[in-house]
Amino acid sequence: MSRRAGPIGAAFCPGCGAALDDPAAFVQEFWVGADRHFLCWCVRCELLCTVVIAAQLVSHEPEH
Amino acid sequence: MLSVEKNRRLTQVGPGTPMGELLRRYWWPIATHDMATRVPVKRKLLGENLVLYRDGSGTVGLLAEQCPHRRAALWLGCTEQEGLRCGYHGWRFDAEGNCLEQPGEPADSTFKDRIKATAYPVQELGGLIFAYLGPSPAPELPRYDLFVWDDAWRDIGHAELPCNFLQIMENSVDPYHVEWLHGRYGTFLRELGGKDTPLPVVTKKHVKVAFEVFEHGILKRRVLEGHTEEDEDWKVGHPLVFPHMLRVGAAGLATFQIRVPMDDENTWHVWYQTYRPEGGAPPQPEIPVYEVPLYDEKGEWLRDYVDGQDIVAWVTQGAVADRSKEHLGKSDLGVMLLRKLYAEQIDRVEDGEDPLCTFREPHDVIDLPMEKDKFGSAVEFRQLWTRESSIRYSPIKDEIFALFGDPVPSWV
Ligand code: FES
Ligand SMILES: [Fe+2]
Ligand SMILES: [Zn+2]
Numbered sequence: 001m002s003r004r005a006g007p008i009g010a011a012f013c014p015g016c017g018a019a020l021d022d023p024a025a026f027v028q029e030f031w032v033g034a035d036r037h038f039l040c041w042c043v044r045c046e047l048l049c050t051v052v053i054a055a056q057l058v059s060h061e062p063e064h
Numbered sequence: 065m066l067s068v069e070k071n072r073r074l075t076q077v078g079p080g081t082p083m084g085e086l087l088r089r090y091w092w093p094i095a096t097h098d099m100a101t102r103v104p105v106k107r108k109l110l111g112e113n114l115v116l117y118r119d120g121s122g123t124v125g126l127l128a129e130q131c132p133h134r135r136a137a138l139w140l141g142c143t144e145q146e147g148l149r150c151g152y153h154g155w156r157f158d159a160e161g162n163c164l165e166q167p168g169e170p171a172d173s174t175f176k177d178r179i180k181a182t183a184y185p186v187q188e189l190g191g192l193i194f195a196y197l198g199p200s201p202a203p204e205l206p207r208y209d210l211f212v213w214d215d216a217w218r219d220i221g222h223a224e225l226p227c228n229f230l231q232i233m234e235n236s237v238d239p240y241h242v243e244w245l246h247g248r249y250g251t252f253l254r255e256l257g258g259k260d261t262p263l264p265v266v267t268k269k270h271v272k273v274a275f276e277v278f279e280h281g282i283l284k285r286r287v288l289e290g291h292t293e294e295d296e297d298w299k300v301g302h303p304l305v306f307p308h309m310l311r312v313g314a315a316g317l318a319t320f321q322i323r324v325p326m327d328d329e330n331t332w333h334v335w336y337q338t339y340r341p342e343g344g345a346p347p348q349p350e351i352p353v354y355e356v357p358l359y360d361e362k363g364e365w366l367r368d369y370v371d372g373q374d375i376v377a378w379v380t381q382g383a384v385a386d387r388s389k390e391h392l393g394k395s396d397l398g399v400m401l402l403r404k405l406y407a408e409q410i411d412r413v414e415d416g417e418d419p420l421c422t423f424r425e426p427h428d429v430i431d432l433p434m435e436k437d438k439f440g441s442a443v444e445f446r447q448l449w450t451r452e453s454s455i456r457y458s459p460i461k462d463e464i465f466a467l468f469g470d471p472v473p474s475w476v
Contacts, residue, residue: 023073024407024410024411024414026070026404026407026408027070028065030396031391041404
């Protein structure tokens with residue numbers, strides 16, 4: 001299990017940049033396949049979002 | 065995975081803790097109606113040791129356990145016509161905590177006027193006694209529909225479970241567990257016991273689940289295999305009532321599961337049932353109360369029925385589930401949403417606001433949504449639930465069967 005993103009994974013709010021290690025902020029890790037997701041709720045701007053640390057970036061291949 | 069620190073924040077319920085402060089904004093069942101008598105009893109709520117009594121004039125009081133004088137326990141006391149007298153030296157207190165009498169002090173002493181026992185307000189509703197441990201002014205006691213219907217029968221089961229309340233609440237936003245814990249594991253136990261018929265209803269597979277935060281908590285919806293979004297499981301759903309209850313049932317049978325945090329590692333679980341067939345039930349003289357057993361004759365956890373399976377799952381997660389070691393997936397979204405809702409409401413309280421489900425206006429009744437046809441059929445669900453939930457320990461079980469008149473199902 002990759003811990004490259006560190007134990008917190010998402011350290012700052014993607015909306016306002018507030019630190020998510022604030023005890024009042026909520027950061028919950030979960031897994032979707034090989035992707036590590038963090039459900040984040042920022043106590044400063046109240047943004048609820050998911051930060052995805054993707055194992056791979058998958059695109060489609062247009063016909064050529 | 066949740067950090068150790070955030071897990072602590074969501075699971076500690078004592079005075080001065082963030083979750084403890086949130087939970088103190090609500091009225092909690094402290095006892096069933098039959099527990100408040102002339103004999104004072106020990107109760108525990110949100111990490112506080114308390115004594116409950118009913119004095120000779122019928123007033124119910126709830127005081128901190130330790131007497132303000134020299135700290136003997138007040139359950140070692142006598143109920144007088146007014147108030148509770150400490151058994152050690154006879155100081156007497158009323159339900160507001162005022163010291164009415166200090167028999168050993170000089171007759172002209174005003175010392176008693178400077179003594180106050182810690183006392184909390186209580187109210188009786190629907191066969192339960194509710195207490196409020198938070199700051200004044202207390203909000204209104206929410207008159208949820210099940211507590212106030214006057215044409216329903218009721219019974220109340222209860223048990224003290226050795227685990228934190230949060231892991232129990234999480235179960236109520238975890239629909240998938242039904243088909244596994246009750247469907248597969250429950251059927252597995254039947255197989256071991258020589259029964260080859262699986263349980264109906266709970267074995268149905270989930271196709272889709274949804275959760276939405278609404279004014280009463282989290283509304284849960286599901287589509288089961290062979291059903292559609294037109295079915296009531298999806299169209300209506302049923303709620304987790306914030307912060308402490310699950311509403312579950314089907315037509316005529318509506319129940320609350322109430323999770324009362326005694327302290328960080330113990331929860332008083334109350335199964336509150338209402339039985340209200342089409343046209344209403346005849347008057348009920350008194351609400352029966354019963355204890356739900358946890359162990360079989362060999363001392364093993366009882367788990368040959370739905371509520372027993374839930375209990376064992378909750379308790380085996382640990383006294384306080386260590387969420388820093390768990391592995392959540394997409395099917396745990398409901399659980400995450402609930403944790404986030406608690407985190408957000410803790411923050412509201414820290415900002416000096418009223419949290420979700422605080423009622424400041426007097427009201428007659430608060431109606432909650434709940435599907436009538438559950439898992440496809442109200443009758444099938446009732447047949448199952450009256451046999452496979454803690455109702456199987458109800459002293460009025462046979463009267464309940466007769467009240468609904470549902471046929472005995474083939475799987476029994
Ligand atoms: S599969 Fe969920 S706790 Fe084991
Ligand atoms: Fe369950
Ligand atoms: Zn932010």
